[in-house]
Amino acid sequence: MSVIGWLPQDVLAPPSRVLSTLGSLIFDGTLTTALSVSVQRAGFGFALGSLIALGAALPVGLTRTGEAIIDPPMQMLRTLPLLGLVPLFIVWFGIGEAPKILLVALGVCVPLYLNAVGALRSIDSDLYELADALDLTAWQRFRHVIIPGALPGTLVGVRQALAFAWLALIVAEQMSATAGLGFMINNARDFMQTDTIVVGLLTYAALGLITDAAVRVAERRALRWRTEGTSR
Numbered sequence: 001m002s003v004i005g006w007l008p009q010d011v012l013a014p015p016s017r018v019l020s021t022l023g024s025l026i027f028d029g030t031l032t033t034a035l036s037v038s039v040q041r042a043g044f045g046f047a048l049g050s051l052i053a054l055g056a057a058l059p060v061g062l063t064r065t066g067e068a069i070i071d072p073p074m075q076m077l078r079t080l081p082l083l084g085l086v087p088l089f090i091v092w093f094g095i096g097e098a099p100k101i102l103l104v105a106l107g108v109c110v111p112l113y114l115n116a117v118g119a120l121r122s123i124d125s126d127l128y129e130l131a132d133a134l135d136l137t138a139w140q141r142f143r144h145v146i147i148p149g150a151l152p153g154t155l156v157g158v159r160q161a162l163a164f165a166w167l168a169l170i171v172a173e174q175m176s177a178t179a180g181l182g183f184m185i186n187n188a189r190d191f192m193q194t195d196t197i198v199v200g201l202l203t204y205a206a207l208g209l210i211t212d213a214a215v216r217v218a219e220r221r222a223l224r225w226r227t228e229g230t231s232r
Contacts (some may be wrong), residue, residue, distance in 0.1 A: 003158050050109075053110075089103060119151070124149065128141075
């Protein structure tokens, strides 16, 4: 729109200026440094959120006791808005890295938990009967029945969780960040540098697409047995 004159260039930078700024930020190391910090935050938050989600999903999806104890607070957690938690996280954990990582972990935890529970509950009951007939041990049952049965739905949850991880990271990096993509965008906002803001937002979007594509590749490889089984 700024190219054809519908918007002033100081409101929305034209693509040519965005590309020029992208090259400059890469060349001087600003973008790569910010990207490294943001990826580390997202990685730590995703790992923590995944551990919590899967650790909660297993007892909920496999036992009624787990469902009665763990599921209600997880459902309550699902309704909490991330933006509403920002002031509380700052009071509890300060303005360092901890609240940022925890906010990402929370964004990851809920969608992965819901999908993992649904996947565990959808495992065919005939498989459990077959495991009983074969007298499988608890570990063998977990390895040969539960993991393969729940893997497709859980991987869908991983894809959703990664999308939420980047969304949560955008929110988290508004909390007095001193490095990262959010810090770069906030600095650009203060100086009305819309070209840098657009570069930062496009970088977030590219990260989301790259991680989603990586999970899709892993999903095809991990679930290759399904296509091999149907092709026979």
